Amino acid sequence: MNGADSLCDTLLAHGIDVCFANPGTSEMHFVAALDRKPQMRCVLGLFEGVVTGAADGYGRMADKPAATLLHLGSGLGNGVANLHNAKRAKTPIVNIVGDHATYHLKYDAPLTSDIESLARPVSGWVKTSKSADDISADTAEAFAAACNAPGQVATLILPANTAWTEAPQQIVQPLTRPERRKVDAEAVREAAQALRNGKRTLILLGNLALRANALEIASRIAQASGARIQAQQSNGRIERGAGRVAVNRVLYRVDDALADLADIEQVVLLGAKIPVAFFAYPGKPSTFLPEGCAVVDYAGEADDQLYALQALADEMNIPASVTPLLNQRGEKVMPTGTLDDDKISAIVASLLPENAIIVDESITSGREMFGLTHNSAPHDFLQLTGGAIGIGLPLATGAAVACPDRQVVALQADGSGMYTMQALWTHARENLNIITVIFANQRYAILHGELQNVGAGAPGRNAQRMFDLVEPTIDWVSLAKGVGVEGARATTAEQFADLFAAASKRKGPFLIEAMI
Ligand SMILES: Cc1ncc(C[n+]2csc(CCOP(=O)(O)OP(=O)(O)O)c2C)c(N)n1
Numbered sequence: 001m002n003g004a005d006s007l008c009d010t011l012l013a014h015g016i017d018v019c020f021a022n023p024g025t026s027e028m029h030f031v032a033a034l035d036r037k038p039q040m041r042c043v044l045g046l047f048e049g050v051v052t053g054a055a056d057g058y059g060r061m062a063d064k065p066a067a068t069l070l071h072l073g074s075g076l077g078n079g080v081a082n083l084h085n086a087k088r089a090k091t092p093i094v095n096i097v098g099d100h101a102t103y104h105l106k107y108d109a110p111l112t113s114d115i116e117s118l119a120r121p122v123s124g125w126v127k128t129s130k131s132a133d134d135i136s137a138d139t140a141e142a143f144a145a146a147c148n149a150p151g152q153v154a155t156l157i158l159p160a161n162t163a164w165t166e167a168p169q170q171i172v173q174p175l176t177r178p179e180r181r182k183v184d185a186e187a188v189r190e191a192a193q194a195l196r197n198g199k200r201t202l203i204l205l206g207n208l209a210l211r212a213n214a215l216e217i218a219s220r221i222a223q224a225s226g227a228r229i230q231a232q233q234s235n236g237r238i239e240r241g242a243g244r245v246a247v248n249r250v251l252y253r254v255d256d257a258l259a260d261l262a263d264i265e266q267v268v269l270l271g272a273k274i275p276v277a278f279f280a281y282p283g284k285p286s287t288f289l290p291e292g293c294a295v296v297d298y299a300g301e302a303d304d305q306l307y308a309l310q311a312l313a314d315e316m317n318i319p320a321s322v323t324p325l326l327n328q329r330g331e332k333v334m335p336t337g338t339l340d341d342d343k344i345s346a347i348v349a350s351l352l353p354e355n356a357i358i359v360d361e362s363i364t365s366g367r368e369m370f371g372l373t374h375n376s377a378p379h380d381f382l383q384l385t386g387g388a389i390g391i392g393l394p395l396a397t398g399a400a401v402a403c404p405d406r407q408v409v410a411l412q413a414d415g416s417g418m419y420t421m422q423a424l425w426t427h428a429r430e431n432l433n434i435i436t437v438i439f440a441n442q443r444y445a446i447l448h449g450e451l452q453n454v455g456a457g458a459p460g461r462n463a464q465r466m467f468d469l470v471e472p473t474i475d476w477v478s479l480a481k482g483v484g485v486e487g488a489r490a491t492t493a494e495q496f497a498d499l500f501a502a503a504s505k506r507k508g509p510f511l512i513e514a515m516i
């Protein structure tokens with residue numbers, strides 16, 4: 001029993017049985033230990049952004065952490081953008097990073113770096129194990145930290161000699177997971193009072209308030225009080241579709257969001273933060289609430305939002321006759337002719353398999369998707385939470401590993417997809433049920449718009465060369481084929497619908513390059 005065995009046994013004892021990995025020499029003893037633990041599923045990602053994004057997708061869907069295994073500061077650095085997204089999604093991750101043996105650090109070997117400093121901005125907890133004796137306790141602490149509500153990245157750095165040194169047989173057993181904080185009775189009374197004060201009120205929902213059961217209570221509260229419910233802009237996971245409550249998100253574009261919230265006099269925060277603009281734009285406000293809007297900070301992100309909703313509904317004495325407003329199943333809409341992004345949204349919304357998981361990194365192309373899928377088959381919706389593009393294909397990987405019986409549909413803009421297209425290899429390697437739809441508009445379309453939005457004018461030659469993915473164009477069907485994923489190109493709506501329908505009937509990954 002060495003430190004590496006102690007790590008693996010402690011992870012397994014805590015219910016972590018998936019490890020997304022890209023190891024190196026300093027992690028070889030962990031690899032050897034993992035080899036002795038067939039219960040642990042090791043999933044290789046061919047770039048660390050795939051590893052961390054997959055751990056995010058897994059954590060969002062499994063409601064428990066996966067482990068990662070990354071190689072020193074460089075490996076961690078490659079994975080930071082998607083750890084940033086995970087941090088924004090409040091995803092629990094036990095992020096394991098190997099380091100040089102402690103006595104080797106003073107020689108400043110080529111891969112030496114300040115791993116803790118790289119980890120800190122994306123981690124809620126960082127620790128370097130000092131010895132093999134500590135590994136089990138440190139791993140248990142990392143697990144507890146990752147699960148600390150509302151969920152966070154816990155980075156555990158393991159020097160190579162802690163792995164290969166003899167460790168105690170005894171491992172640390174899991175503690176019971178602490179419950180989320182429950183809002184107190186006073187807060188409940190205040191929130192109920194606020195909902196009766198006659199102000200035009202928005203109840204802004206985030207975190208676990210966006211699960212189906214919580215949304216049903218929110219819908220009853222909205223009807224009983226006349227308040228509006230809405231989700232914050234950026235959410236790790238929403239349960240939605242037919243038979244569930246429709247909830248829109250705060251809009252992305254500043255003018256749209258301002259107009260949408262213009263008449264709100266009071267906002268009740270329930271697992272959400274005050275809505276702010278993604279970016280600052282010259283002459284536009286940074287926050288979306290109208291001036292003078294009252295803020296009732298009812299339940300925080302780390303609180304038990306389901307409890308907060310139930311307690312509020314009880315306090316309001318809502319009659320049983322007030323039932324949640326549930327979405328009806330929509331009519332099938334099957335557009336025809338030349339393909340465009342809105343036709344794709346309509347077709348995906350119509351053909352979405354039951355209980356699918358939508359992973360949305362469609363950027364400009366999927367703007368209609370959210371509205372159209374209110375009436376689709378019930379599904380989970382995972383979005384880009386932190387704005388660091390390149391998460392879609394990895395996120396789909398993790399979601400599919402967590403939920404092997406469900407169809408994952410990755411709606412992937414082409415530019416963002418190229419950041420981490422290596423994930424497709426993992427889709428093939430693990431035979432994951434993922435349909436990837438590439439919105440092949442062959443450009444960074446959003447940046448064309450943003451150049452105008454910041455008031456910088458029309459793109460010249462240099463701007464175009466930074467925004468347009470041409471000369472050469474990207475052939476996604478060939479890329480997919482090269483990493484073992486079957487794919488086909490669609491240029492008409494009929495072709496797209498046929499490919500999507502066929503792909504949802506088979507097992508394993510399939511990629512549709514949608515030419516728009
Ligand atoms: C890590 C990271 N790098 C760069 C950016 C800036 N950025 C935002 S959107 C975008 C391009 C998006 O293009 P694409 O994915 O093709 O979507 P489209 O705009 O065409 O819909 C870029 C480069 C970012 N958000 N995150």
Ligand SMILES: [Mg+2]
Nearest residue numbers: 414415443444
């Ligand atoms: Mg694009």
